[in-house]
Amino acid sequence: MKKQTLIIASLFVLVLLxxxxxxxxxxxxxxxxxxxxxxxxRPYAYVLGNPDxxxxxxxxxxxxxxxxxxxxxFVKNILKQNPDKLKLVLRYAPFHTDSYYVVAMIEAARLxxxxxxxxxxxxxxxxxxxxxxxxxxxxxxxxxxEAGIDVEKxxxxxxxxxxxxxxxxxxxxxxxxGVNATPEFFVNGKPLVKFGKQELEDLIxxxx
Amino acid sequence: xNQIQTSSNKLFALLFAAWIVSMVAMLGSLFFxxxxxxxxxxxxxxxxxxxxxxxxxxxxALLSNDQNVFKYAMPLVVLGLFFAIYHNLLYFGxxxxxxxxxxxGVSCTSDYINWFGFITIQFLSLVAFALIFxxxxxxxxxxx
Numbered sequence: 001m002k003k004q005t006l007i008i009a010s011l012f013v014l015v016l017l018x019x020x021x022x023x024x025x026x027x028x029x030x031x032x033x034x035x036x037x038x039x040x041x042r043p044y045a046y047v048l049g050n051p052d053x054x055x056x057x058x059x060x061x062x063x064x065x066x067x068x069x070x071x072x073x074f075v076k077n078i079l080k081q082n083p084d085k086l087k088l089v090l091r092y093a094p095f096h097t098d099s100y101y102v103v104a105m106i107e108a109a110r111l112x113x114x115x116x117x118x119x120x121x122x123x124x125x126x127x128x129x130x131x132x133x134x135x136x137x138x139x140x141x142x143x144x145x146e147a148g149i150d151v152e153k154x155x156x157x158x159x160x161x162x163x164x165x166x167x168x169x170x171x172x173x174x175x176x177x178g179v180n181a182t183p184e185f186f187v188n189g190k191p192l193v194k195f196g197k198q199e200l201e202d203l204i205x206x207x208x
Numbered sequence: 209x210n211q212i213q214t215s216s217n218k219l220f221a222l223l224f225a226a227w228i229v230s231m232v233a234m235l236g237s238l239f240f241x242x243x244x245x246x247x248x249x250x251x252x253x254x255x256x257x258x259x260x261x262x263x264x265x266x267x268x269a270l271l272s273n274d275q276n277v278f279k280y281a282m283p284l285v286v287l288g289l290f291f292a293i294y295h296n297l298l299y300f301g302x303x304x305x306x307x308x309x310x311x312x313g314v315s316c317t318s319d320y321i322n323w324f325g326f327i328t329i330q331f332l333s334l335v336a337f338a339l340i341f342x343x344x345x346x347x348x349x350x351x352x
Contacts, residue, residue: 022239026243
């Protein structure tokens with residue numbers, strides 16, 4: 001009899017720990033710690049929307065990532081609906097092979113004031129240059145003129161050490177913040193805990 | 209008589225410890241996937257397939273103080289231990305991941321937790337299977 005009491009008590013304690021732990025974990029503040037706040041937004045990072053907006057969405061993306069591509073118009077649309085209150089800070093998480101060079105292209109396009117144009121054309125043809133069977137970033141050169149980009153200038157600009165430094169810093173920041181999948185969103189420093197479009201929209205709405 | 213009582217108590221203690229280990233492993237892994245929302249990789253699923261039934265089998269054995277538990281729990285433990293060892297070898301790069309059945313979906317070598325530099329989820333799994341393995345060896349009926 002005493003043994004059965006011990007078993008039932010243990011079962012009870014274990015379940016209680018699980019339920020209590022879940023409650024505490026969900027209630028806990030998962031915001032980025034203050035000492036890591038600088039890793040979230042760097043002054044050089046490209047900002048879409050109102051730069052003085054109160055609510056900041058930080059997105060870590062990889063130009064070769066299909067989910068990033070599908071989130072881009074979705075997030076852009078949310079920005080459009082709240083033009084004054086929202087800004088989107090774009091950061092790089094070039095996890096795919098060769099994504100580093102694609103990111104360098106986007107940064108070099110920025111020097112021609114064609115950041116968004118370059119990003120959109122790269123996303124538009126993503127299934128061509130980032131196809132699973134035969135990825136070939138060389139194809140991007142053929143798509144960039146469509147965005148009105150001077151490809152010759154871009155090739156030179158890509159080699160600039162400033163661009164290399166920006167990408168290296170972004171990669172270092174993904175490690176600091178524990179970003180290990182793309183896209184990763186933070187709204188006012190709060191990470192998107194459960195991934196999904198609806199969840200992101202809810203998180204943004206709650207921070208507006 | 210007294211000796212039978214002592215050995216029965218020892219059996220209970222060993223079984224109880226093994227059951228607690230399996231319960232903690234099961235609830236812990238569920239906490240990682242359902243509460244902290246870490247997607248489990250393929251290797252993790254194989255280890256779960258071996259660990260979850262153990263929490264029930266060991267409980268049934270515990271309630272009937274069944275020394276024969278060795279026979280029917282050990283195969284699951286050995287399988288789970290095999291997957292856990294393989295998973296840890298993968299993680300440390302001793303076995304290349306390209307040869308592993310987890311090249312798609314979630315990588316079996318990504319770090320969700322890393323406490324003190326060596327406690328990863330696959331390490332915790334290995335410890336759990338190894339503990340139950342040792343406890344079951346102690347429970348094994350002596351061949352006479």
